[in-house]
Amino acid sequence: MSQATLGRACAAVLQRDLTLAWRRRGDIAMPVLYALIVTTLFPFALGPENALLQRIAGGAVLVTVLLAMLLALDGMFRSDIEDGSLEQLVLAPQPLALMLGMKILAHWLTTALPLIVIAPMLASMLQLPATAMPVLLLALALATPMLSLLGAVLVALTAGTRRSGMLLALMLLPLCVPVVIFAAGALAAAQQGLPWIAPIAWLGAALALALVLAPLACAAALRIALDA
Amino acid sequence: MSSWIPLWLHKLGSPPTFYRFAGKLRPWMLALAIVLGLVAMYGGLVLAPADYQQGDDYRIIFVHVPSAWMGLFIYAVMAVSAFIALVWRIKLAEVVAMESAPIGAAFTLITLTTGSLWGVRMWGTWWTWDARLTSELVLLFLYLGVIGLYHAFEDRRQGARAAAFLALIGIINVPIVHFSVNWWNTLHQGSTVRLFGPSTMSGSMIWPLLTMMVATKCYYVFSLCSRVRADLLSLESGKDWVRRIASEEHPG
Amino acid sequence: MTPFLAMGGYAAYVWPSYAIFLVVLLADALAPVLRRRRVLRELRARLARQAARQQRHADTPNDA
Numbered sequence: 001m002s003q004a005t006l007g008r009a010c011a012a013v014l015q016r017d018l019t020l021a022w023r024r025r026g027d028i029a030m031p032v033l034y035a036l037i038v039t040t041l042f043p044f045a046l047g048p049e050n051a052l053l054q055r056i057a058g059g060a061v062l063v064t065v066l067l068a069m070l071l072a073l074d075g076m077f078r079s080d081i082e083d084g085s086l087e088q089l090v091l092a093p094q095p096l097a098l099m100l101g102m103k104i105l106a107h108w109l110t111t112a113l114p115l116i117v118i119a120p121m122l123a124s125m126l127q128l129p130a131t132a133m134p135v136l137l138l139a140l141a142l143a144t145p146m147l148s149l150l151g152a153v154l155v156a157l158t159a160g161t162r163r164s165g166m167l168l169a170l171m172l173l174p175l176c177v178p179v180v181i182f183a184a185g186a187l188a189a190a191q192q193g194l195p196w197i198a199p200i201a202w203l204g205a206a207l208a209l210a211l212v213l214a215p216l217a218c219a220a221a222l223r224i225a226l227d228a
Numbered sequence: 229m230s231s232w233i234p235l236w237l238h239k240l241g242s243p244p245t246f247y248r249f250a251g252k253l254r255p256w257m258l259a260l261a262i263v264l265g266l267v268a269m270y271g272g273l274v275l276a277p278a279d280y281q282q283g284d285d286y287r288i289i290f291v292h293v294p295s296a297w298m299g300l301f302i303y304a305v306m307a308v309s310a311f312i313a314l315v316w317r318i319k320l321a322e323v324v325a326m327e328s329a330p331i332g333a334a335f336t337l338i339t340l341t342t343g344s345l346w347g348v349r350m351w352g353t354w355w356t357w358d359a360r361l362t363s364e365l366v367l368l369f370l371y372l373g374v375i376g377l378y379h380a381f382e383d384r385r386q387g388a389r390a391a392a393f394l395a396l397i398g399i400i401n402v403p404i405v406h407f408s409v410n411w412w413n414t415l416h417q418g419s420t421v422r423l424f425g426p427s428t429m430s431g432s433m434i435w436p437l438l439t440m441m442v443a444t445k446c447y448y449v450f451s452l453c454s455r456v457r458a459d460l461l462s463l464e465s466g467k468d469w470v471r472r473i474a475s476e477e478h479p480g
Numbered sequence: 481m482t483p484f485l486a487m488g489g490y491a492a493y494v495w496p497s498y499a500i501f502l503v504v505l506l507a508d509a510l511a512p513v514l515r516r517r518r519v520l521r522e523l524r525a526r527l528a529r530q531a532a533r534q535q536r537h538a539d540t541p542n543d544a
């Protein structure tokens with residue numbers, strides 16, 4: 001297969017998914033709204049003291065974004081399985097892993113990117129100091145693709161089952177523990193004025209690994225889950 | 229397959245042969261587990277002297293630590309048979325992997341509850357975010373994820389293959405979780421209580437521990453045998469050998 | 481015997497630990513026994529239904 005057709009196939013998959021997402025703009029707003037609601041609830045539950053909110057701000061925003069992503073994860077391949085286009089993709093001559101990588105990219109662009117955009121607002125609602133804001137954005141920029149990639153593998157595994165919402169959360173928890181630990185660790189270090197580059201570097205290394213391996217694992221998982 | 233694998237191993241892979249083999253192995257393993265378990269408990273509860281720091285509280289170690297070892301050991305067995313199941317598509321390997329998961333989850337649950345019972349005196353609370361306790365909790369979630377995914381499929385073999393894949397992802401994840409949780413723990417408190425070091429363990433404490441470890445291994449083999457037998461019966465319920473067993477037991 | 485049961489004041493922690501260990505493993509050991517019994521019972525019921533159906537077919541040859 002020539003380089004050109006492969007590139008065109010990738011672009012086509014990406015364009016298709018983005019177009020479909022754009023036609024249902026309301027669904028893109030859902031995770032953002034959810035994150036906003038959860039963040040609003042924290043001060044009501046914990047009291048409006050600035051010092052306390054400042055201390056939990058980083059972790060609270062991270063966990064909120066993670067849960068909002070989990071909310072949207074379930075639907076990653078849902079419509080494609082229902083209308084059979086995912087099976088077409090499996091049968092297509094193009095490498096499945098690459099095509100799935102494009103689908104994951106489209107999903108990340110439509111769910112995680114809006115969350116990253118509003119994350120500074122959420123964080124300032126919880127009084128996160130402005131000095132820690134760049135680290136928050138950096139941590140989110142590395143952690144959310146990780147979650148999309150890991151989540152995609154699990155969503156592919158549950159492709160053959162009827163209902164998977166709670167199961168997905170149960171399966172994702174062990175995988176996202178390290179991601180949360182390093183992202184929150186970097187944030188906490190930045191807030192205390194300590195060097196935060198080490199956990200960010202770990203996250204980056206993990207992301208580089210996941211970028212290569214997760215689409216392959218996703219393709220293998222999909223083949224297992226779809227052969228009936 | 230390659231010729232270096234002996235013939236009896238191929239034969240053992242066939243369900244009726246393994247069913248009979250497991251039936252013969254089962255009672256021996258149970259007897260061994262009970263005898264060794266009783267010896268270890270006698271050694272641990274009666275013969276071993278009280279610890280000079282923790283008094284008699286440390287005797288929880290004789291059930292806690294072997295259970296923790298088993299939790300990890302069974303996960304490793306599950307991952308290896310999951311790998312075999314995915315690569316060579318051997319039905320028995322799928323069954324072994326899937327039936328190991330509940331046993332591993334049971335041992336992990338024991339580890340967590342006895343650990344927190346121990347922690348009441350060690351840390352002053354039932355639950356603390358200690359590195360090892362947290363890793364153990366994550367291990368329990370890994371087990372529950374595998375069990376849950378297996379049961380979410382209508383087709384049992386397809387569910388087994390998907391869950392086997394998840395088990396393989398999990399075995400990559402276990403060291404990462406352990407490393408990150410350790411890092412997180414030192415970041416936040418840095419005061420992990422050493423439950424036991426090599427210097428404080430005397431011989432009279434070591435041998436009941438090792439005996440209990442062998443006993444739990446035997447118990448695992450026993451439990452696995454009975455679980456695999458039950459599972460093979462329902463998987464192969466259309467086959468002749470299962471019908472024969474059904475009509476032989478309780479005729480009429 | 482009493483000092484042994486008291487476990488030097490730690491009876492409330494040591495004995496529940498051993499009890500949990502034994503109870504959980506006992507439950508784990510009983511589960512497959514019950515499952516095996518259920519599987520065999522269902523299988524026998526199915527075989528009996530099949531036999532009955534064959535019997536009925538044999539009794540009323542399709543002369544229609």
